Amino acid sequence: MGYIPIFLTMGGACLLFFLTVRNSMQRKLNLQRELSSKLGLNHPELEIILGQIVIPEEISKKWKSIHPDKKLPKKSRELIQALKINRIQYNQLIKKAPYNWVAKASGYSPI
Numbered sequence: 001m002g003y004i005p006i007f008l009t010m011g012g013a014c015l016l017f018f019l020t021v022r023n024s025m026q027r028k029l030n031l032q033r034e035l036s037s038k039l040g041l042n043h044p045e046l047e048i049i050l051g052q053i054v055i056p057e058e059i060s061k062k063w064k065s066i067h068p069d070k071k072l073p074k075k076s077r078e079l080i081q082a083l084k085i086n087r088i089q090y091n092q093l094i095k096k097a098p099y100n101w102v103a104k105a106s107g108y109s110p111i
Contacts, residue, residue: 021102028090029053032083032111039079053111056083087111 032053039059040048046062048054059080063072072080091110094103103109 017098018102018105021099022106025090025093025099025103025106025108028086028093029108029111032086032090035079035083035086039076039083042073042076042079054083056080056087059083 033051036048036052036054037050039054040046040050043063045066046059048059060072093099094108094110
C-alpha cells in the first residue's frame with residue numbers, strides 16, 4: 001500500500017515531462033513552418049510551399065540564382081536568420097539525453 005503513491009507520483013512526473021518536451025518540440029516546428037510561410041508570401045518567386053519546412057541555405061542560393069544583381073531585403077534576411085537559429089535550437093534539443101527519448105517516442109527527427 002505504501003508504494004502505490006510513489007509509483008503514481010513518478011508516473012505522473014514522467015508523463016508531465018514527456019508532454020512538456022513534446023509541446024516544446026511541436027512549437028519549434030510550428031515556428032519553422034510559420035517563418036517559411038512568411039518568407040514564401042514575401043517572395044513568391046522562390047516557390048516556397050506554404051506550411052513546408054525549408055532549408056535557409058537553399059533559399060539564399062535560389063535567391064542568388066534568380067536575382068544575381070540584387071541583395072536579399074533586410075526583412076527577409078532577418079527571417080532567414082530566425083530560421084537558422086530555430087533549426088539549430090531544435091536540433092540541439094533533440095540531441096540531448098532525456099529529450100531524444102521523447103523525440104524518438106513521438107517520431108520527431110532533425111530538421
